[in-house]
Amino acid sequence: MASAADTSTQTHKGRMLGYFTLLAMASLIWSAQGTAVKFLDRHMGPIAITFVPFYITTVLFVPLLIRKRRANPQASQPTWSDWGKFALAGVLGQVLAQLGMTWGISRSLASNGAVLNLMIPVITAVLASFMLREKLTLLRVLSLAIGLVGVMLMSVPDLREASFLKGKFVVGNALILVGCFGSSFYNTYCKGLLRRFQEIEILIFSYITASLASLPLLIWVEPFHWSVFAAFDWKSWAAFAFLAILMYGASMLFFFAALEHLDVTVASVSLYLVPIFGVLLAAVLLGERLGVLAMAGAAIVLVATVLIMKYDTSY
Numbered sequence: 001m002a003s004a005a006d007t008s009t010q011t012h013k014g015r016m017l018g019y020f021t022l023l024a025m026a027s028l029i030w031s032a033q034g035t036a037v038k039f040l041d042r043h044m045g046p047i048a049i050t051f052v053p054f055y056i057t058t059v060l061f062v063p064l065l066i067r068k069r070r071a072n073p074q075a076s077q078p079t080w081s082d083w084g085k086f087a088l089a090g091v092l093g094q095v096l097a098q099l100g101m102t103w104g105i106s107r108s109l110a111s112n113g114a115v116l117n118l119m120i121p122v123i124t125a126v127l128a129s130f131m132l133r134e135k136l137t138l139l140r141v142l143s144l145a146i147g148l149v150g151v152m153l154m155s156v157p158d159l160r161e162a163s164f165l166k167g168k169f170v171v172g173n174a175l176i177l178v179g180c181f182g183s184s185f186y187n188t189y190c191k192g193l194l195r196r197f198q199e200i201e202i203l204i205f206s207y208i209t210a211s212l213a214s215l216p217l218l219i220w221v222e223p224f225h226w227s228v229f230a231a232f233d234w235k236s237w238a239a240f241a242f243l244a245i246l247m248y249g250a251s252m253l254f255f256f257a258a259l260e261h262l263d264v265t266v267a268s269v270s271l272y273l274v275p276i277f278g279v280l281l282a283a284v285l286l287g288e289r290l291g292v293l294a295m296a297g298a299a300i301v302l303v304a305t306v307l308i309m310k311y312d313t314s315y
Helices: 004-031 033-040 044-073 080-106 111-133 138-154 154-161 167-193 199-221 226-231 234-259 264-284 293-310
Strands: none
Touching: 004 199, 004 234, 004 264, 004 293, 033 234, 033 264, 044 080, 044 199, 044 234, 080 167, 080 199, 080 264, 111 138, 111 167, 111 264, 138 226, 138 264, 138 293, 167 199, 167 234, 167 264, 199 234
């Protein structure tokens, strides 16, 4: 007969497996973003690719938000102070992240962007320790370090092509780092909002403020014309739907559903899975060969992820 301690341990492991599955699904979706963008950049500029699907996600999710709030009359009603927090999450989080990455890579190298993106889990862990008073335990630091080593091995080709100090790339690299900060800030700041609001509420309320803040960019910086959709083929439509429904919608709900029960530092380790899935998708869909370093790096990242998911009990 199993003891209460054994039952509790099994329950904990089952929950952690569920959270890991959600985080892995989110990482899988995020890893395909670059492929989707490639199908769209023939028709749209970088700002339009970033924000037009974003607007569609917001519009599609509003009815779902209304339905959930009607089904729960006890749901917290956003105050003006709350709207200020959602605006902060939307502007300093989503807008900063998307614009930083888009403009940064356009003024730098894709390889620079790939390498600098590896800093997101580290920046997230630092922000979480200050903003949420999360503990940077030895296990968490070790898992982040092991994961970083793994993705660095997978990123050897990018490291060889990267150029961080050339004058013409400095501004672009700085913008990429700003984007990394925006992504880390959004994940960390929204963790605090989960105490009062559900995932879908935080997502849509912050998306509404981000949409309003980014509209001037599509009016004056990169004017958007709806006629571009007439040139779409089925691959372009599939890529657009992927960004609107899965990338900005489902993946964020998966991530937030896990984040509600995990510390941000723990959840951020899963972001190292993104390059693993990216390499696997390239091998399956594009026929690219998996090198020894890529396979070794993937194995190391998996070790880091399993390590923190299985043995971190500080929450």
